[in-house]
Amino acid sequence: MAAKKHSEASGTGLSKQRVVAEAMRLADREGVDGLSMRRLAGALGAGAMSLYHYVASKEELLDAMIDVVFGEIELAPVDTDWQSAMRQRAVSTRQVLARHPWAIGLLESRTSPGPANLRHHEAVTACLRRAGFPVLMATHANWLLDSYVYGFALQEASLPFDTAEEFADMGEEVYLPQLPPDEFPYLNESAAALVAAGYDPAEEFTFGLDLILAALEPLRVSA
Amino acid sequence: MAAKKHSEASGTGLSKQRVVAEAMRLADREGVDGLSMRRLAGALGAGAMSLYHYVASKEELLDAMIDVVFGEIELAPVDTDWQSAMRQRAVSTRQVLARHPWAIGLLESRTSPGPANLRHHEAVTACLRRAGFPVLMATHANWLLDSYVYGFALQEASLPFDTAEEFADMGEEVYLPQLPPDEFPYLNESAAALVAAGYDPAEEFTFGLDLILAALEPLRVSA
DNA sequence: CCGTACACCGTACGACGTACGCTGTACGTA
DNA sequence: TACGTACAGCGTACGTCGTACGGTGTACGG
Known part of the structure; x- marks a missing residue:
């Protein structure tokens, strides 16, 4: 032909x-x-x-896709305090994972980190070590921060709405009717409060993030 | 026939x-x-x-499987202080998710929670509210704790080893050679320290968990 | 002018989810 | 006893998937 x-x-x-x-x-x-x-x-x-x-295979394709995702995450900047640096890269990670929700589900099955993933980990570890965290404490902080970011992204991905307005709409029309108030009194209370107060995933994210960062602060060893 | x-x-x-x-x-x-x-x-x-x-479909089967997983998680006990209760159910969640690693990857794509999931959420929220967290603060705590637990389980599931000994073996034979020390000095430092100190996912988990619980403590409003 | 290498493709195989229509059995009713 | 209906389970078939294998045309070094 x-x-x-x-x-x-x-x-x-x-x-x-x-x-x-x-x-x-x-x-x-x-x-x-x-x-x-x-x-x-x-x-x-x-x-x-x-x-x-x-x-070589679809598996390899998926691995490559994951590594591109890691490549999209902004590395921690080196010219600020460690908390700002960690906050910035965490926020960037959340944004990237929200942009590519499929990536989160893939993380579970892929066991060997790609180069971008490694670079990212290296940069974070470097930041923590230079901020005065002892070696093992830096590892702890790494796990803690990553767990929070990935877990948050995972929960966010499984939400059936994207924005605060969408939530207000759905919350009243879809969610509440499914929750008999006598069986789930506290969930009803929470849902009502959230609809009233408005709900923003980005704010929710920074709340937990800042709490973790603050709790890590005293574990540094140098000034 | x-x-x-x-x-x-x-x-x-x-x-x-x-x-x-x-x-x-x-x-x-x-x-x-x-x-x-x-x-x-x-x-x-x-x-x-x-x-x-x-x-009705494989999708429904997967949903049902996820809900059974949630059913396996021990609900927060009501007869202790909130920190013990939350610690206990978090530990149980990690155990269950480690037993069924496939569940984590499934969470991302399933958007409507099953009955066991709802019961679990209700119990946790109840515990937090009764401990004195205001409504919106209880929501924050919920997101924070769940994010940590899910994220930790996600990371744990993608580890290529299960026990500390396995890690010691693999770490020296497989991981380190892949990390050129000049390119990844900090990762090498961490890896070496971990191999030397031994590594236990369960301990790693409780470190972050206790840190989060302690940081949440002052956000309660009653004694 | 030829040979080799490369980029790309067509076909085929086994496995997948599942729509559709068929069986044989159990049981209520007469 | 005879029959009707409901139901549990199955066989076949369709379209799609990942991918092994063996082409085929073009580009280029000699």
Whole structure:
């Protein structure tokens, strides 16, 4: 038949980067379950099997996608106090994970960290050590902060709404009716208070984050 | 042909409970990817389509599995101080999620909480409110604690080892060689310290948990 | 002008979720 | 006793998935 010099639809020629980038776009738009090699190839104007010249398997593709996600996280800046630095990178992490919700579910199954992941960890550890945390304490702080950020992103991803207004709408129409007040009195109280006060995930996030940062502060050893 | 009175292999007759329980066993043993309707049916001595008399779809099956997981978590006891109660249920949650690692990855995609999940949330909120946390503060505490627990479980699930000894073995043989000391000086320092000190996920967990609980203490309003 | 390498593709296989329609049995009613 | 209905479970089939394998045309070094 006729293979052209290079594929023509949407760009000239494939590459691992282009494949991974398009895969992320697809996953962002349709979720991980909507990402198949065939659909991905289609979006790139290529045949399914062509992708295997750039990734060894779908697993490897997913690993690569995860590492790009880590690459999107802003590294901790070095010219401020440790709390600001950690807050900044935590906020950035949350934003990135909210932008790519599929990434969180993938973290569980992928066991070996990619280069961007390692760089990120190195930068955070460096910041904590330089701030005066002893080695093991820096590890503790790392686990604590990461747990909070990932866990928050996980919970946020499973919320059926994105904004405060959406929540107000849904809360009254969908949630409350499902909660018999006699069986769930406290949940009803909370839900009502939240609808009244308005709800912003970003504020919720910084509350816990600042609390953790403050609690870590006295565990440093130098000034 | 011949349909027997009831299916005969491994028990007499199916039921949603039996289907869900066997699905969890299968997922525990082989991971979520190893759980297919056909394999599950096989394990139950039934045909694939028979399962659809008890669950409307695989999605519903997964939802049911998640809710059973929440049901396995010990509710917060009511006869102790709030910190002990919260610590206990957090520890139980971690144990349960470590026993069913697939559950964590599933949380991301399932948006409406099952009854066991609701009961769990109600119990936790009740405990916090009774301990003197104002309504919105109880919500904050809830998010904070859950984020930590889920995030920790998520990180733990993606570790390639389960015990401290395994870590010591792997750390020296697999991890360190991958980390060029000039590029990742701090990670090397941490890894070395961890191998030397020994590493126990359970201890790591309680460190962060106790830190969070202590930091929440002054936010109560009554004694 | 030829040979080799490369980029890409078509086909095929086994496994997946599940729609649809069929069985044989149990049991209430006459 | 005979029959009707309901139900538990199954067989087959369709479209999709990941991917092994073996092409095929073009580019380029000799």
